[in-house]
């Protein structure tokens with residue numbers, strides 16, 4: 001029996017690198033969690049235990065730290081592109097899959113070197129290379145948002161298992177995860193990230209929602225409107241249900257004021273919004 005061996009990749013997962021820029025009294029922190037995966041001519045390590053082509057994952061970890069020192073860290077996308085350029089030049093490497101999470105810190109007013117973790121969400125970046133091709137994606141996870149009115153849900157089909165009441169006023173809460181793919185290079189990955197994040201938040205707040213599906217579509221369109229280099233965006237949102245508590249047994253009314261925040265199960269609603277041009281290219 002002959003077997004094929006495919007999808008080989010190896011790298012170091014979750015390299016935590018914190019880069020301090022000490023260029024002025026106001027230090028700047030870049031706090032990243034980087035995962036590297038190299039693809040290429042590595043089959044003999046699997047078939048024969050021959051490590052002659054293996055770029056040790058320990059070396060990959062060290063490379064992350066060394067290039068942080070040599071090139072600095074600006075945006076996570078730019079740093080991953082530096083790593084991609086380094087490994088593109090290595091023997092036996094034909095492609096890479098490089099991802100980063102970024103945690104944000106803000107300087108405290110007392111001095112230039114004390115920080116507080118800010119923003120509950122995590123910024124993400126992904127650089128994939130295949131030969132000379134480079135694909136850059138960016139995203140965020142755990143952007144938790146809630147609106148206490150301006151959300152309805154009704155008009156859905158009812159069958160003998162349907163118990164959900166229709167509502168024209170409910171709490172809408174979710175934790176947004178989004179990934180957008182760049183079709184072109186923006187002037188600044190940081191500015192593009194800020195613009196997508198702001199556009200999604202504004203769309204969440206300003207869309208009078210008839211379903212989380214409609215809100216997701218509005219957030220996707222707003223994100224692509226805000227950053228012309230983003231070709232598509234995938235958004236995934238758990239519907240963090242808030243159920244009105246029945247206070248009648250206690251002789252109390254509950255005009256949309258007291259809720260039970262359920263953590264599970266939750267609805268899970270996802271969509272990808274593509275520019276028509278990207279759709280034509282990809283189709």
Ligand SMILES: O=c1[nH]c(=O)c2[nH]c(=O)[nH]c2[nH]1
Pocket residue numbers: 153164210211212213239267
């Ligand atoms: O916005 C919603 N979309 C759904 O698909 C759904 N399903 C459900 O039970 N509640 C909701 N809310």
